Amino acid sequence: MPNKSLQKVAVDATFDLRWLDNFSDKFEVLEFSHSDAARMPKVAQPLRAIIGHSASAPDFDLYPSLEIFSNFGVGYESVDSAYAAKRGIVVTNTPGVLTEETADTALGLLLNTLRELPRAEAYLRAGRWKKEGDYPLTQGTLRGRKAGIFGLGRIGKAIARRLSAFGVPVSYCGRTRQAELELPYFERLVDLASSVDILIASAPGGASTRHAVNAEVLAALGPNGVLINIGRGSVVDEAALISALSRGAIMAAGLDVYENEPQVGPKLLSLANTCLLPHVGSASVATRRSMAELAALNVVSWIEDGKALTPVAETAHLAEKSWDSGALVGKD
Numbered sequence: 576m577p578n579k580s581l582q583k584v585a586v587d588a589t590f591d592l593r594w595l596d597n598f599s600d601k602f603e604v605l606e607f608s609h610s611d612a613a614r615m616p617k618v619a620q621p622l623r624a625i626i627g628h629s630a631s632a633p634d635f636d637l638y639p640s641l642e643i644f645s646n647f648g649v650g651y652e653s654v655d656s657a658y659a660a661k662r663g664i665v666v667t668n669t670p671g672v673l674t675e676e677t678a679d680t681a682l683g684l685l686l687n688t689l690r691e692l693p694r695a696e697a698y699l700r701a702g703r704w705k706k707e708g709d710y711p712l713t714q715g716t717l718r719g720r721k722a723g724i725f726g727l728g729r730i731g732k733a734i735a736r737r738l739s740a741f742g743v744p745v746s747y748c749g750r751t752r753q754a755e756l757e758l759p760y761f762e763r764l765v766d767l768a769s770s771v772d773i774l775i776a777s778a779p780g781g782a783s784t785r786h787a788v789n790a791e792v793l794a795a796l797g798p799n800g801v802l803i804n805i806g807r808g809s810v811v812d813e814a815a816l817i818s819a820l821s822r823g824a825i826m827a828a829g830l831d832v833y834e835n836e837p838q839v840g841p842k843l844l845s846l847a848n849t850c851l852l853p854h855v856g857s858a859s860v861a862t863r864r865s866m867a868e869l870a871a872l873n874v875v876s877w878i879e880d881g882k883a884l885t886p887v888a889e890t891a892h893l894a895e896k897s898w899d900s901g902a903l904v905g906k907d
């Protein structure tokens with residue numbers, strides 16, 4: 576039985592440990608919140624693993640013995656994985672286990688945006704149906720539309736499959752054409768936007784996609800256009816979006832993610848042609864449990880077998896520990 580005091584694992588306090596059967600039996604678990612991360616070194620050395628949501632280079636530098644950062648989520652733009660790679664720390668994420676849930680949410684968001692279903696329900700609940708008659712017909716419909724997906728990865732493809740079942744043709748834009756797919760490909764996002772009337776962003780955050788959906792792209796989407804963002808808030812220039820929605824330069828937007836979460840500005844809130852969700856793409860008990868299990872399994876597998884299960888691309892070369900390195904402190 577390994578000595579627990581040498582298997583210290585820090586876990587972000589927002590992460591629900593109740594989902595992790597036996598995890599606390601194996602490791603000494605230290606809960607932290609971002610505000611006390613800087614105080615952790617006093618109690619946490621030698622810290623081998625962190626399960627969390629974000630980590631900068633200075634965060635990593637607080638923990639000289641850190642071997643693995645297990646990110647709770649598939650998007651890891653808030654983890655400086657390039658720096659982690661330099662330090663020899665493997666970073667993992669939770670791909671796959673949240674794909675279908677997030678795609679389901681995207682379709683719900685799209686239908687709610689086009690057919691105003693949350694507003695129609697609010698109308699009924701307020702007693703207005705009885706008093707004022709039928710809810711007004713919606714301008715929006717999914718019928719006869721074409722969709723473009725920005726970031727056709729796991730989630731984007733799951734959205735495309737659903738759209739196809741709804742009879743909506745799909746094309747896509749990404750850094751690379753996926754030759755095995757028959758879907759029309761656009762190298763430039765502005766060209767994709769001008770050829771469709773639904774634009775769905777399911778690309779990751781980070782510098783390379785920041786404000787990719789800008790005023791020019793929204794203008795290309797046009798006055799009948801609908802934007803859905805299920806990826807990351809930073810992908811959309813929110814000021815340009817608010818301007819386009821206010822002027823009728825696009826018809827409507829459905830958002831699950833925002834530039835400055837959990838702040839959603841009053842201008843966006845005041846616009847009637849928006850459907851706004853509080854970042855709930857993967858937020859069911861079952862899916863969050865699967866994500867927690869995968870995040871924990873990465874740590875267990877690393878500490879017990881020297882293998883990270885789902886390393887991110889930047890640290891894929893570190894996924895198997897060299898057992899000769901002597902770095903497996905405390906394995907007894």
Ligand code: NDP
Binds near residue numbers: 673674783855
């Ligand atoms: P994948 O890595 O499978 O897919 C990402 C896609 O984005 C790939 O097709 C990639 O294609 C494309 N992409 C990456 N960088 C760029 C770029 N600079 N420009 C254009 N396209 C790019 O990830 P997932 O599908 O699993 O997840 C996608 C994102 O969804 C996550 O990163 C996360 O931010 C977000 N997400 C949101 C959730 C929510 O609750 N709203 C829940 C889960 C995830 P290529 O490399 O060819 O460019």
